[in-house]
Amino acid sequence: MTAASVPQAPAGPARLPLVGSIRLLRLELRRSIMLWLLPVIAALFWLITYRSAMSNPPMWNIRAMSMQTSILAVFVPTIVGAAAWLGSREARHGLTDLLSGTARTRWVRQLATWAATTCWALVAYLGCVAVLYTVTARQATWGGPLWWPVAVGAASLPASAALGFVAGTARPSRFTAPVVAVTAFLALEITANFIHGDNSPWQVSPLVAGPWEIGPDQGVATFYPYLRDLPIVQLMFLAGLSVALLAMLGLPAGSGSRRMRWFAAALTTGGVLATVAATALAGTGRLDPHGMIAIPALHRASSDRPVPYTPVCADTKIPVCLHPAYAVHLPTVVAALDSVLGELAGLPGAPVRIEQAAASYQQESPNGVRIGRSGKVMSGNPPTLHLLLPMQGGRSMTVGELSSALRTETAHDIVNSVIGGDRRDLSPAQQAVLDAILKTSTLRPGTPAATAAQRLAALPPAARHAWLTQHVAALRAGQIALADLP
Amino acid sequence: MNVVTADLTRRFGRTVAVAGVTLDAGPGVVGLLGPNGAGKTSLLRVLATVIPPSSGRIRLLGQDPGSYRQRRQIRRRLGYVPQNLGFYPGFTVVEFVEYFALLKEVPPAVVHRAVASAVERVDLGDKAKAKLRTLSGGMLRRVGIAQAIVNEPELLLLDEPTAGLDPEQRVAFRALLRDLGQRATVIVSTHLVEDVGAACGRVSLMDKGRIVFQGTPDELTARGEGTAAAGDAPLERGYSAVLAAARS
Numbered sequence: 094m095t096a097a098s099v100p101q102a103p104a105g106p107a108r109l110p111l112v113g114s115i116r117l118l119r120l121e122l123r124r125s126i127m128l129w130l131l132p133v134i135a136a137l138f139w140l141i142t143y144r145s146a147m148s149n150p151p152m153w154n155i156r157a158m159s160m161q162t163s164i165l166a167v168f169v170p171t172i173v174g175a176a177a178w179l180g181s182r183e184a185r186h187g188l189t190d191l192l193s194g195t196a197r198t199r200w201v202r203q204l205a206t207w208a209a210t211t212c213w214a215l216v217a218y219l220g221c222v223a224v225l226y227t228v229t230a231r232q233a234t235w236g237g238p239l240w241w242p243v244a245v246g247a248a249s250l251p252a253s254a255a256l257g258f259v260a261g262t263a264r265p266s267r268f269t270a271p272v273v274a275v276t277a278f279l280a281l282e283i284t285a286n287f288i289h290g291d292n293s294p295w296q297v298s299p300l301v302a303g304p305w306e307i308g309p310d311q312g313v314a315t316f317y318p319y320l321r322d323l324p325i326v327q328l329m330f331l332a333g334l335s336v337a338l339l340a341m342l343g344l345p346a347g348s349g350s351r352r353m354r355w356f357a358a359a360l361t362t363g364g365v366l367a368t369v370a371a372t373a374l375a376g377t378g379r380l381d382p383h384g385m386i387a388i389p390a391l392h393r394a395s396s397d398r399p400v401p402y403t404p405v406c407a408d409t410k411i412p413v414c415l416h417p418a419y420a421v422h423l424p425t426v427v428a429a430l431d432s433v434l435g436e437l438a439g440l441p442g443a444p445v446r447i448e449q450a451a452a453s454y455q456q457e458s459p460n461g462v463r464i465g466r467s468g469k470v471m472s473g474n475p476p477t478l479h480l481l482l483p484m485q486g487g488r489s490m491t492v493g494e495l496s497s498a499l500r501t502e503t504a505h506d507i508v509n510s511v512i513g514g515d516r517r518d519l520s521p522a523q524q525a526v527l528d529a530i531l532k533t534s535t536l537r538p539g540t541p542a543a544t545a546a547q548r549l550a551a552l553p554p555a556a557r558h559a560w561l562t563q564h565v566a567a568l569r570a571g572q573i574a575l576a577d578l579p
Numbered sequence: 580m581n582v583v584t585a586d587l588t589r590r591f592g593r594t595v596a597v598a599g600v601t602l603d604a605g606p607g608v609v610g611l612l613g614p615n616g617a618g619k620t621s622l623l624r625v626l627a628t629v630i631p632p633s634s635g636r637i638r639l640l641g642q643d644p645g646s647y648r649q650r651r652q653i654r655r656r657l658g659y660v661p662q663n664l665g666f667y668p669g670f671t672v673v674e675f676v677e678y679f680a681l682l683k684e685v686p687p688a689v690v691h692r693a694v695a696s697a698v699e700r701v702d703l704g705d706k707a708k709a710k711l712r713t714l715s716g717g718m719l720r721r722v723g724i725a726q727a728i729v730n731e732p733e734l735l736l737l738d739e740p741t742a743g744l745d746p747e748q749r750v751a752f753r754a755l756l757r758d759l760g761q762r763a764t765v766i767v768s769t770h771l772v773e774d775v776g777a778a779c780g781r782v783s784l785m786d787k788g789r790i791v792f793q794g795t796p797d798e799l800t801a802r803g804e805g806t807a808a809a810g811d812a813p814l815e816r817g818y819s820a821v822l823a824a825a826r827s
Contacts, residue, residue: 110684111682120681123674188664188665191659191661194627195654195683196651196684197683350647405697443712
């Protein structure tokens with residue numbers, strides 16, 4: 094230890110407190126525990142979020158919404174745990190006395206540590222989003238990235254870090270971090286189970302990207318814009334929570350000057366009020382017909398206007414046109430419906446074009462959602478058939494499942510609309526014709542209807558088409574009996 | 580006077596750790612001696628503005644630590660090494676000292692120079708980039724001293740600073756103390772009376788929360804002369820004699 098070369102004392106007050114705070118942040122960033130957790134986050138993201146998102150079709154809506162839900166399951170417990178570990182750092186390392194005697198206020202010191210944790214969390218989060226969105230951008234056939242789910246996820250990180258930090262500061266123990274991490278995960282998952290219906294205040298949870306009962310749904314935010322109502326409420330909640338928690342750190346005696354503590358108290362109150370207001374707003378939500386949660390106080394009428402698009406069409410005998418977001422499904426649709434469309438093309442009253450329609454959503458009590466088609470199956474002159482793809486019913490399906498559903502359900506609906514006028518109770522003759530066209534055997538073998546269906550199916554396609562052209566109007570009107578079938 | 584206290588008391592519940600201490604100290608090195616539980620650490624914590632006094636008057640560096648604004652001024656000009664020095668194992672020596680420089684609001688423009696100087700002064704220049712978890716106990720003690728002097732304090736409070744230092748380091752440390760005492764008030768709490776004899780211009784001896792002796796090391800030594808007080812060295816005998824007299 095040398096007694097010489099003493100530099101001139103830099104003991105005066107810092108003239109640039111902001112510069113000092115930034116350097117403090119830089120130091121915290123260099124030594125943040127979050128750096129060690131980045132590989133863990135990357136691995137969890139790949140296991141939980143990425144693989145799950147990639148199992149969905151390459152559509153921005155479903156990828157973004159499923160990401161919002163699953164990525165928080167990765168980030169929130171990790172960030173809460175890391176922040177709790179850092180929050181308890183001073184006491185765990187026996188530095189409380191030493192740090193208490195320094196000039197910079199405790200609040201500023203704690204905020205620097207919290208900010209470093211949050212910065213790394215945001216870097217990791219945005220990196221994960223970038224990976225997912227880059228892959229989706231290469232695969233998606235229409236639309237662009239949805240930023241509201243990204244914003245909600247991003248806003249969850251400062252709140253999670255604040256929550257963990259406050260817990261770590263309040264209970265400085267090496268067990269605090271794992272306990273609060275597990276608690277945060279369970280709290281997220283459990284509170285989601287409290288969501289019943291479209292007016293549940295629990296929808297304020299950042300896990301929620303749409304109607305909780307149906308989860309991420311392909312039918313949402315395609316024909317109509319992604320509603321910003323619920324994300325705004327969630328952002329308000331998360332911002333309020335972050336501010337309230339961080340301001341709480343400035344409340345104890347010794348955190349700063351009296352004025353600063355009053356300021357912290359005002360911020361805490363403001364944050365709590367914002368959190369309560371956001372929760373109350375979430376409780377006023379309603380399921381809009383396009384499948385998103387609308388908050389009346391925040392809803393803009395312009396959000397109800399459909400998004401313009403140019404459909405992608407297949408050159409089938411009756412042209413089939415899908416929304417470009419579903420373009421990836423067009424070959425499957427054509428392969429499944431081509432033969433049926435060949436049978437129906439040119440028949441009187443048959444559609445000249447099949448267009449995909451938007452699904453319509455309706456909340457059912459207490460927590461069910463009915464998804465269907467809005468309006469008539471066929472409209473216009475010449476008629477256009479409005480098609481609802483099976484996965485627009487809130488179902489997630491593989492290509493095989495889609496193909497099977499198209500051959501049975503969709504083809505049935507199309508034929509029914511032509512020969513049965515979209516009635517449910519078909520006459521035996523209509524049933525027989527339906528079976529003959531679909532080449533299915535839904536009728537009991539040996540019955541007159543089944544026999545008639547087999548007979549009609551056995552006819553050459555041209556002869557069957559000629560008979561249908563001549564008799565389809567009478568068939569639709571219920572004036573053809575089984576005996577009249579060729 | 581950099582330190583002025585009058586009838587300073589600090590209680591923890593029913594325990595009176597510091598009982599009416601009156602102490603004045605200007606530039607120079609003051610040794611604070613006393614048996615375990617005498618109240619040395621509590622007194623230093625009060626002087627370091629870590630805990631407030633329960634009663635009594637106190638002025639540090641001409642300021643009142645009871646006022647937030649003035650307390651902050653004091654803290655900018657204060658260095659403190661607590662008895663149980665904690666550290667962040669993942670920080671390097673330079674980072675740890677820089678951390679405290681920033682917390683003491685050393686002007687950012689001179690932080691690098693101040694940190695390098697403090698690290699050099701405790702002979703840790705070759706370990707500047709080493710993580711704290713890799714250092715020995717003695718080296719960590721020196722890191723603690725470096726953080727205390729990084730702001731060139733006018734009041735330096737050291738609680739058992741030589742614990743864990745080898746003899747060579749203690750000799751060097753005493754030289755550093757003498758140098759710092761040229762301009763600043765340095766109060767060193769220690770059990771090692773030879774440190775006091777070698778480095779301190781004044782000595783205060785505490786027992787049961789009270790100061791029972793104030794004077795120079797020679798005066799303390801003189802108290803032991805001609806008595807049967809225990810001790811291997813004259814200063815130790817003086818120490819024992821004063822304590823025995825205070826307790827009788």
